[in-house]
Amino acid sequence: MTETTARPGDWAETALGLSDIGDRFRTRVPTDRYRSEEFQQREREAIWMRTWQVVGRTDDLPHAGDWTVHRIFDQSYIVVRGKDDVIRGFVNACRHRGNLLCQGSGNAKRFLCQYHLWSYDLDGKLRGVLRENIQAPFDKENHGLLPVRVECFAGFVFLNPDPDAAPLAEFLGPDVAELLAPYRLDEMTTVMNVREALECNWKVVMDAFHEGYHVSGVHPQLLRMIDLDPTKSRYRFFGDHCVAVAPFDVPNAAQYTPEQQVAGIKELPETFPSLTGVLPRFDELVATYADSDGKLVFPEGVTARTILQQATRDTLTGMGLDVSGLTDAQMSDNQGWALFPNFFMTIRAGECHVIMAAPHPDGDPNRCVWHVRSHMWLPPEHRDEFRAELVEVEEPGSYEYFLALQQDYEQMQRQQDGLRNSTLDHMSLVKEEVVVAHFHAVVDRYLAEGRTQP
Known part of the structure; x- marks a missing residue:
């Protein structure tokens, strides 16, 4: 045929x-x-x-700023599409006092911690510290969100908590x-x-x-x-x-x-x-x-x-x-x-x-x-x-x-x-x-x- x-x-x-x-x-x-x-x-x-685990599809996050939370036992991660169209993963915890940043899913230009109002951009970089002029000097460069491995294959988004894991x-x-x-x-x-x-x-x-x-x-x-x-x-x-x-x-x-x-x-x-x-x-x-x-x-x-x-x-x-x-x-x-x-x-x-x-x-x-x-x-x-x-x-x-x-x-x-x-x-x-x-x-x-x- x-x-x-x-x-x-x-x-x-x-x-x-x-x-x-x-x-x-x-x-x-x-x-x-x-x-x-x-x-x-x-x-x-x-x-x-x-191990690498599927956490969703790329079309779950179609727009820049779209994010979702994925949990493995008591571990919580944010998966987000950046302004550069790259999907990334971060530990779902503020670098200040560990407050949970997100629950569920949504769209945001930045991630804002509701505890002390620290803010992070979609790349995980620390952008804002409450009353930063008083806290200065403060090393914002080394206090961004902790990254977690995320890669895509066949339209699926995979996440691996192990930073030393082999590529997907x-x-x-x-x-x-x-x-x-x-x-x-x-x-x-x-x-x-x-x-x-x-x-x-x-x-x-x-x-x-x-x-x-x-x-x-x-x-x-x-x-x-x-x-x-x-x-x-x-x-x-x-x-x-x-x-x-x-x-x-x-x-x-x-x-x-x-x-x-x-x-x-x-x-x-x-x-x-x-x-x-x-x-x-x-x-x-x-x-x-x-x-x-x-x-x-x-x-x-x-x-x-x-x-x-x-x-x-x-x-x-x-x-x-x-x-x-x-x-x-x-x-x-x-x-x-x-x-x-x-x-x-x-x-x-x-x-x-x-x-x-x-x-x-x-x-x-x-x-x-x-x-x-x-x-x-x-x-x-x-x-x-x-x-x-x-x-x-x-x-x-x-x-x-x-x-x-x-x-x-x-x-x-x-x-x-x-x-x-x-x-x-x-x-x-x-x-x-x-x-x-x-x-x-x-x-x-x-x-x-x-x-x-x-």
Whole structure:
């Protein structure tokens, strides 16, 4: 249907399957890591204070002076776009007596401490000291805001509390950058942005999105629409990070008539609403395979899946997105990217969905804060119309997520209730949960070695 020139997305054709991975990772995971305050304190020092973490998108701070506060446990940071268009990070504390400068988000020409009215510019330099003429001589040059490492990649803003950390590009590695580049993530618009406290450990969230083994039990509505054959999944590991992909297809498609295949594809928007925009073109292409009696006849090599891929390519190209660097499989298949420590993203042509989870600021290992974001590629004239602002959910259970996400929301908190049982000393993973096993292997390595990079 398209050119066969090698593209970054071709990795999935030759990547590792479950049989290739074998017993590379352990299957027993101790459960104290989900409920122990001592374990969480070790994570704080070895992981959270030393790794690059996504704190937002560049389009969260579109204008000079736009700022937001990001917290890691009890540590507070300001992330701000300067007048020179550079996004920077600072410790959220006045250099005079340590007063908190900012809460929430906003826009400012300067940061003003409400305690003694010291002021700082967007570059962090100390500009004003109350009754400075009386305090003179005063060394303003060495009393600016304390900087924290901030870098951007693919439209995401990363922060690292460790001043000695390796650059973000080195932490991610060249393969990650190369494989994600054709999606044009930096051009996508935020269309969903929700943050909420959950009654579970942050790793429960990450575990849940690192595997599809739970679909049969938690998302039964997907069984008739998505092929869950684990032997078709493919994996690639990049030190601390990894990516996995499974074909987005009607189960056992060859056993069904073209009409049944089409019906299965058209049910997908119930769980994946973004596919709605592709269905008009999908219907047009399907109609070309109808005979004089209206019966669908698919020639060899054509299925509802391949038609969906072509419809997606046509639709996105018509919108102005260059998808020439993406394979046909990337038109339909969600690739699941796990960037250590707490970033999970499913991505396909034109869209991505992000799940992040971090320890709750109150320090309770049985609680966390999860942040759900969706991003889509939209023509420039429609981006402001669909752009979503951050929703902070204060009342548990009051926000209505789409069906699959709501099911995960409920399940993860049920799991934590079980993990609280001290007699349960370990979890037993199966082969399909290889990404979960890899994730915990990385956690263990950070705790054991205290390192910040692969």
